[in-house]
Amino acid sequence: MAGQLIPVWRSLSGGALIGAAAGLLMVVSGRVAGISGIVAGSLKANFGKQSWRLMFLLGLVLPALLVGVGPVDWSASPPTLAAAGVLVGFGTRLANGCTSGHGVCGLASLSRRSLAATATFVTVAIVTVAATHLLSHP
Amino acid sequence: MTALVALIAGVVFGAGLMLSGMTNPANVLAFLDVAGHWQPALAFTLAAAVAVAVPAYAMMRGRARSLLGEVVDVPERSRLDTPLFLGSGLFGIGWGLSGVCPGPGVILLTTGTASAMAFVGALTLGAIAGSIVCGLRD
Numbered sequence: 001m002a003g004q005l006i007p008v009w010r011s012l013s014g015g016a017l018i019g020a021a022a023g024l025l026m027v028v029s030g031r032v033a034g035i036s037g038i039v040a041g042s043l044k045a046n047f048g049k050q051s052w053r054l055m056f057l058l059g060l061v062l063p064a065l066l067v068g069v070g071p072v073d074w075s076a077s078p079p080t081l082a083a084a085g086v087l088v089g090f091g092t093r094l095a096n097g098c099t100s101g102h103g104v105c106g107l108a109s110l111s112r113r114s115l116a117a118t119a120t121f122v123t124v125a126i127v128t129v130a131a132t133h134l135l136s137h138p
Numbered sequence: 139m140t141a142l143v144a145l146i147a148g149v150v151f152g153a154g155l156m157l158s159g160m161t162n163p164a165n166v167l168a169f170l171d172v173a174g175h176w177q178p179a180l181a182f183t184l185a186a187a188v189a190v191a192v193p194a195y196a197m198m199r200g201r202a203r204s205l206l207g208e209v210v211d212v213p214e215r216s217r218l219d220t221p222l223f224l225g226s227g228l229f230g231i232g233w234g235l236s237g238v239c240p241g242p243g244v245i246l247l248t249t250g251t252a253s254a255m256a257f258v259g260a261l262t263l264g265a266i267a268g269s270i271v272c273g274l275r276d
Binding site for chain 1: 140141142143144145146147148149150151152153154155156157158159160161162163164165166167168169170171172173174175177179180182183184185186187188189190191192193194195197198199203204205206208209210211212213215216217218221222223224225226227228229230231232233234235236237238239240241243244245246247248249251252253256257258259260261262263264265266267268269271272
């Protein structure tokens with residue numbers, strides 16, 4: 001499935017908003033905007049300390065609820081998505097971060113671990129996509 | 139106040155993900171398809187996000203408290219260990235199979251589709267398993 005052609009202004013301004021949100025959460029609340037960590041943390045029982053995570057997740061879905069998420073082309077089948085979900089959930093706990101925690105916040109804080117993590121998951125994802133294409137169009 | 143800031147950060151983060159096109163799995167897969175029809179747009183998104191977040195993280199470096207007086211919660215570890223690479227590798231496979239990472243996954247729940255529920259449901263189970271393996275660190 002080919003992606004949409006995203007105009008450069010959208011790529012840049014979308015990224016700027018993501019960076020601004022991560023910066024705001026750090027400067028004002030001292031928290032890392034790492035979504036895998038926020039999801040995993042929000043599952044824990046003690047509500048008083050976790051409410052900021054639930055509020056962040058509520059905020060995350062609000063724009064989509066208000067204006068709709070736009071075009072969504074799922075390339076993978078639900079069973080593949082379920083397998084992928086387990087890998088994403090498990091892997092990001094093991095590595096303590098995902099695209100947002102390591103990729104945005106970690107790189108912004110010049111963390112060596114986050115640079116290694118980001119280089120690893122981007123490289124492995126590129127190889128996975130190439131392998132998927134080879135297997136589906138031999 | 140912390141809850142309100144988290145809500146605002148979530149809204150801005152979600153709007154950024156939508157604007158950048160990351161909420162469409164096909165766009166993410168096109169970015170990862172370096173060996174095929176590569177669409178580099180999301181590289182601009184990551185670069186812009188990091189560039190905007192860098193000053194915020196630089197400002198907080200070495201500080202114990204945020205503007206609201208919250209404890210600044212930035213991971214201090216710098217060791218490049220096996221869980222970091224293994225976890226990032228597993229995450230990369232899942233990301234490459236699906237084109238979805240945790241943030242867009244949560245937003246895609248608003249579509250109410252079996253695909254989104256399969257992915258996020260599995261991600262949640264994987265995260266719980268990962269947290270158990272990691273000794274439930276906070």
